[in-house]
Amino acid sequence: MTQTLSCACGKFQVALVGDPFITAECHCNSCREGSKRLSSLPLSRPMTAANGGTPYVLYRKDRVSFPDGTALLRGYRLSEKAPTRRVVTTCCNTPVFVEFNGGHWLSLYASVWHDSPAPAMQIRTQTADLPAGTQLDEALPAGAWxxxxxxxxxxxxxxxxxxxxxxxxxxxxxxA
Structure with a gap:
């Protein structure tokens, strides 16, 4: 099964083969800071959940393709040596994915699923990075394990x- 998703204006598409291997709402410092910095762009879709976490749908890179190429994508890093880049479209600033240097997977922003519901989140990660006093509901498994x-x-x-x-x-x- 192949699923094709597009940016808000429809100029860019991403094709996904099969199902994601996991979905996760990340609360790490990097994701929170990246979302904060990219919010200075006129983003066409939000990247974060109401609780401040970033919902991702993770796919193996060999199951993701870009039918129209990657010319409409731009990567943003928190610093020159940052191990991650957040990628948005240049046509309409749709957040598309986060990629780790040397990573074999892509963390697609759940907001890319705008015409249909994104796969449900399965877990929360990096909750130890949450600011003191932050309370999350218990709807998803979280914690060190x-x-x-x-x-x-x-x-x-x-x-x-x-x-x-x-x-x-x-x-x-x-x-950024």
């Missing part, structure tokens, strides 16, 4: 891919 299981899942997917790390060429913007 959940995050450890998440990393184990990433390793299992990488093994299934034969330890390959497909490259995605995206133009980089100045640090």
């Amino acid at each position: 959940t995050t450890a299981g998440f990393y184990a899942k990433l390793l299992g997917v990488w093994i299934a891919m034969g330890f390959k790390v497909p490259k995605i060429d995206v133009a980089e913007a100045e640090p």
Whole structure:
């Protein structure tokens, strides 16, 4: 099964084969800071949930393609040496994905699913990074063991891919 999603204006598309290997709402410092910085762009869709977490739908890179290429994408890093980049479209500033240097997966923003509901979130990760006093509901599993299981899942997917790390060429913007 292949699913095609598009940016808000329809000029950019991403094609996904099969189902995601996991969905996760991330609360790490990097995701919170990245969302804060990118909110200075006139984003066409929100990147975060009401609780401040960032909902992602994770796919193996070998199951993601860009039918119209990547010319309409721009990557933003928190610093020149940041291990992650947040990628949005240049046509309408739709948040598309987060990519880790050397990563074998893409964390697609759940907001890319605008014509249909995004897959339901399964877990919360990196909740130890939440600011003091932040309270989350108990709708999703969270905590150190959940995050450890998440990393184990990433390793299992990488093994299934034969330890390959497909490259995605995206133009980089100045640090956001």
